[in-house]
Amino acid sequence: MYPFDFKDMPTSASSLFSAYASMAAFIMLVRSMVDQLLPPELRSYIYSFIHQFFYSPRSLDMTIIIDEKCGYINNQVYEAAEVYLQTKISDSNERLRVTKTPGQKSLNIAVDKDQEIIDFFDGVKLRWHFVCAEDKNSGSGGDDEKRKFELIFPKKHRTKVIDSYLSHVLARANAIREEEKVLKLDSQLTQHSGSVDLEHPSTFDTLAMDPELKRTIIEDLDRFVRRKDFYRKVGKAWKRGYLLYGPPGTGKSSLIAAMANYLKFDVYDLELTSVYNNSELRRIMLSTSNRSILVIEDIDCTVDIQNRESEEDDNEQSNTRGVTLSGLLNFIDGLWSSCGDERIIVFTTNNKDKLDPALLRPGRMDVHIHMSYCTPSGFRVLASNYLGIHESNPHRLCGEIEALIESTEVTPAEIAEELMKSDDVDVALEGLVNFLKRKKSERSKINDEGSRGTNNIEIEETNEDAERKQA
Numbered sequence: 001m002y003p004f005d006f007k008d009m010p011t012s013a014s015s016l017f018s019a020y021a022s023m024a025a026f027i028m029l030v031r032s033m034v035d036q037l038l039p040p041e042l043r044s045y046i047y048s049f050i051h052q053f054f055y056s057p058r059s060l061d062m063t064i065i066i067d068e069k070c071g072y073i074n075n076q077v078y079e080a081a082e083v084y085l086q087t088k089i090s091d092s093n094e095r096l097r098v099t100k101t102p103g104q105k106s107l108n109i110a111v112d113k114d115q116e117i118i119d120f121f122d123g124v125k126l127r128w129h130f131v132c133a134e135d136k137n138s139g140s141g142g143d144d145e146k147r148k149f150e151l152i153f154p155k156k157h158r159t160k161v162i163d164s165y166l167s168h169v170l171a172r173a174n175a176i177r178e179e180e181k182v183l184k185l186d187s188q189l190t191q192h193s194g195s196v197d198l199e200h201p202s203t204f205d206t207l208a209m210d211p212e213l214k215r216t217i218i219e220d221l222d223r224f225v226r227r228k229d230f231y232r233k234v235g236k237a238w239k240r241g242y243l244l245y246g247p248p249g250t251g252k253s254s255l256i257a258a259m260a261n262y263l264k265f266d267v268y269d270l271e272l273t274s275v276y277n278n279s280e281l282r283r284i285m286l287s288t289s290n291r292s293i294l295v296i297e298d299i300d301c302t303v304d305i306q307n308r309e310s311e312e313d314d315n316e317q318s319n320t321r322g323v324t325l326s327g328l329l330n331f332i333d334g335l336w337s338s339c340g341d342e343r344i345i346v347f348t349t350n351n352k353d354k355l356d357p358a359l360l361r362p363g364r365m366d367v368h369i370h371m372s373y374c375t376p377s378g379f380r381v382l383a384s385n386y387l388g389i390h391e392s393n394p395h396r397l398c399g400e401i402e403a404l405i406e407s408t409e410v411t412p413a414e415i416a417e418e419l420m421k422s423d424d425v426d427v428a429l430e431g432l433v434n435f436l437k438r439k440k441s442e443r444s445k446i447n448d449e450g451s452r453g454t455n456n457i458e459i460e461e462t463n464e465d466a467e468r469k470q471a
């Protein structure tokens with residue numbers, strides 16, 4: 001088979017050169033014979049064979065392809081590689097991509113496409129390529145780029161790379177994410193919006209809330225995180241649903257941030273009104289990570305809760321008019337329950353009464369938390385946060401303020417706003433006293449006029465009736 005016999009190969013430089021020259025002459029001879037005698041198709045076939053045989057060495061390398069997505073679901077290995085490789089960028093990388101979104105603390109640095117990153121693991125050299133190509137399969141709604149990493153390494157280390165190195169990458173990526181302690185807020189969770197780091201400073205310490213209730217929530221969260229095996233044993237998904245209800249400005253969103261900061265979970269704020277339909281909801285859901293809180297705010301305003309029966313009839317229509325209640329219920333019972341671990345879902349509403357009882361059924365929302373108007377103990381937390389007044393050394397106005405708070409309905413947000421009006425403690429607290437007094441007298445006036453509130457509701461009902469008739 002071979003054009004000359006290797007065992008006769010001479011070893012000195014000059015004889016090596018003459019051997020090369022005779023081989024080159026042989027190849028040229030074959031070439032001219034082929035050119036003259038064979039049709040073009042056969043020619044190119046033979047050339048490619050010669051090229052492969054003489055010029056490209058048999059590959060000793062192996063390549064692992066790590067695609068960004070498996071169908072609609074994010075590939076966790078890809079995500080981990082992205083995080084991990086940020087720490088491996090070196091001077092030899094000539095093209096980098098730098099991004100920073102408004103909420104983000106630090107720059108996000110990644111290599112540009114077709115760049116190579118070198119890594120070493122247990123004596124093995126690994127080459128990572130970032131490859132980005134146009135996705136021919138994507139429809140109009142899809143991504144138009146297909147991203148992947150190619151991991152190239154010596155074939156003989158296949159077991160080590162697959163069994164140990166990739167686990168190392170996953171573990172390092174988790175540790176890096178943990179270190180950053182940055183929360184991700186994916187504001188609409190749409191395919192194109194990347195996640196935004198959310199730094200909501202609210203913690204359980206800064207939250208004005210009944211201390212007993214606060215403790216109960218923290219214990220509940222602790223128990224939830226601890227009970228992985230328990231959930232498995234009883235055959236229940238490792239999930240927990242919270243419903244937070246109460247008037248605007250009582251700290252529902254602040255509580256969610258406090259929970260996320262406490263657990264170091266990511267927050268996904270799902271804007272249901274901008275979710276196109278139930279199947280988009282599925283897709284979005286599948287793109288969220290474990291150890292996360294999925295938040296759906298103002299649930300009563302975002303889902304068409306009233307028309308539960310009619311919507312069963314017009315499923316086709318529901319495809320074009322957003323997420324329906326039955327879609328949401330199916331989602332909670334089905335997809336949300338079965339997908340991923342250590343997940344919390346939080347619904348918020350200003351009107352618990354308006355919610356369909358189906359949503360409140362135990363098993364869907366495990367914990368109902370009523371966020372109510374500010375209490376004297378809540379005020380003490382705010383006074384300490386905003387003005388540095390400690391309980392051990394109360395201000396002369398604190399007694400009066402607490403009495404006023406107890407006899408009127410005022411939200412923590414309103415008090416916080418008053419307390420921010422001045423750095424001077426006396427000025428701020430005097431302002432708050434005046435505000436509370438004003439509020440109290442307004443409140444009693446409304447009570448005197450009694451029927452005003454009911455009138456408003458009646459007008460709203462009439463509007464709804466009119467709309468229904470029009471439809």
Ligand SMILES: Nc1ncnc2c1ncn2[C@@H]1O[C@H](COP(=O)(O)OP(=O)(O)OP(=O)(O)O)[C@@H](O)[C@H]1O
Nearest residue numbers: 206207208247248249250251252253254412413416
């Ligand atoms: N319980 C609270 N403890 C500390 N601060 C609070 C509390 N409630 C409200 N605040 C302050 O008021 C602001 C608004 O509160 P937040 O957004 O948490 O209210 P909300 O209940 O979510 O209101 P909405 O129903 O309008 O969404 C917060 O940024 C915070 O500064």
Ligand SMILES: [Mg+2]
Nearest residue numbers: 252253254297
């Ligand atoms: Mg809110």
